[in-house]
Amino acid sequence: MPRFPSSPAFWRSPVRGARFTSVLGLVLLAGMTVLFVTGLLSYAAYNPDLDPVNDKTPDKGLLGFFLFSWPTDPHWLYRLTQGVHVTLGLALVPVLLAKLWSVVPRLFALPPVRSLAHGLERLSLLLLVGGALFEFVTGILNVQLDYAFPGSFYPLHLYGAWVFFAAFLAHVVLKAPAAVRNVRKMRAGRRDGGEEGEVEDDEAEEDELVSPDPAPPTVSRRGALWMVGGGSALLFGTSVGRSFDGPLRETAVLSPHGGPEPGEGPNGFQINKTAAYVGIDPRETDSEAWRLVVTGRSGTVRLSLTDLRRMPLHSAALPIACVEGWSTADQWWRGVRLRDLAALVGYDDPPDVFVRSLQRRGAFRSAALRANQVADARSLLALDVNGEPLSADHGRPARIIVPAAPGVLNTKWVTRLEFGEL
Template sequence: MTAPTRRRLLPARPRPPSFSGRLHDARTATAVGRWLGAAFAVCFVTGLISHYLQHPPPWAAGALPSRPVWGYRVSQGLHVGTGIAAIVLLLVKLWAVYPRLFVWPPVRSVRHALERLSVALLVASAVFEVFSGLLNIAEWYPWPFSFVPVHFAVAWVAAGSILLHIAVKAPEIRAHWGRRSPGTLALPAQDGPDRRTLMLGLGAAVGAVTLTTVGQSVTPLARLDLLAPRHPGHGPQGLPVNRTAAAAGVGEAALRDWRLEVLGPLPYSLTRAQLLALPQVEARLPIACVEGWSVEALWGGVRIRDLLDRAGAPPGAAVRVTSLETGGAYRVMEMGRTYARDPLTLLALTLGGEPLSPDHGFPARIIAPNRPGVLQTKWVARLEVL
């Protein structure tokens, strides 16, 4: 076999797709990585807050804070807002480093194989987190697993992968961090204007995406809320609704003979008319959903602690709340003593001075300060002293 024939039989080296531009370099990757790292850090911390408010460990359930009343609204708004911004940042980051994702040969040593594995884990977990989070705020779940535990678990994988990546790439990051870093001297001077243009465009894209989505939680910007799946003023009685009465299986038959059961040392039950005859309290509180939207509203009803006292509950008692809905992960909810005893935690009967609409939980629902919306149980049927 001749030499030319042998050369023709050798496998051709795969080539990555070619994008125009000269900015697939460490300097660009570092510049974008600073913003992306900050966005992921905010998402991770606020995600932990959201998860542990929804699913507190047993030792912390009774000590979760009910103040500030707007705390969850801010933290979850930050979580969703920075998560959406991170999608733009992640795409540009992958664009900047993509040639390194296709190096040949793919594995040159054991150390190189481990580094490649860590990068693959980082990219996969980061892409999963931001895009699954985006689908969650749109309430579209095209997967067979439960979103909350998987999203939470992969967040830890992504956080660990980012820290490992920073540790491995620390010398290169340090060399390209600042404008006067020694590592930047080797870069072509003519790339500077292009890189600045790229970063300005990236900043404009992040700003545009943020301004057109953050209005779902920052109500002064509601007029700019063009891309978010929720508008804070759209829905029955001026509030959005995630789960309607029909979707929850709460119809006229379930409400016909409704009475609130309060179980404790001195159990009793009350009709809605009897609840309205009790001392009423009004409170202006935000309702903040895990999908990122939040609205402040005027709620009226009876303090939960007054209902518990009437049932003979001890001062440190918690409460279990059961809904009329026929199914769902949050049909039964437990509330620790801090929330149960807070003077602003209400069994709400009215919204904006009007009776609750069916989709907002008629005949009664929970409203509490600094509480995720999924735990503001609607269509309450029973309160049980724990």
């Protein structure tokens, strides 16, 4: 007799079962919570309340209740939170896929809705599975700098995260107690000397994921869990190095900008986009032609590169950390403090600043910084890095460098600074 996906006997893997699914679910419970929190922190780091410059999600409304002024200490803060977010997201891919595989028979169960409560549960599962796949796919595409999805990554990922997490919380409330009970039974079975891959008859009757006609086993449930864990460990080990300095960086073969540094010398560290890619005309950045325009309470000041180099210059060792999860080692930057430039136009107590760039293509062609970021003594309009003038791809003749800020707020090819409350 032919079997269809709606028939329990269609799904014959002896690995499936409530206990196997529960272990994966508890791992995702912890991991997804960390992903959600670090994702919100990443969004807050962009200072999206600085309208309209940094706000890529103008209709967020109540979804922006958590926003706060992003701090500058410790200087590696964004490097840590975004490194955890991206690396953990990649490492959880095998767990998510295994979890979806383990419960796929339920998607074809008939009747599709047995009661109102069952219908609501099925709806939450639709949002949960759809939201998880959407978040992971868009996140991985963004990490690989492949913007194949329609629209801007920022609002898509933010709204998707809230839809997913709301369904996730509903699912946890419904399923967490049963998951904990199943894991406790699995542990009890091991203490009694049993193999957790074996299913007793009474359990099979209660567990709708256990096949009534299982195929011969090729791997135990414990072995399957080890395979999933091994896949996660492999992704973790080949991605995490990009958030560290030293030899460990060479192990990040699957992360963006993995492997050796692109080039040698003082400017031989990572970038996302070259000057040519974003449309920078070399004539605009020529040291003789370029001028920095600074505006504020007392008026406008125009400064040449020579004028800037005559001002007091300061140094700071800071990394660049990007939303894609990669970061550089600390680089030695040298330039004029932003708060000193604010003082030139009448501000003893530095306000917010709107930074304009010569960049013509790509997101964040201009960006804004909070007053606390401007006031930090390590926040510079950098002219040099590691003892040499900036290269064209690193923002020559001048770029912003701010501790703990996402890479896109460290604007390159700066042409104008507008100080004032935003």
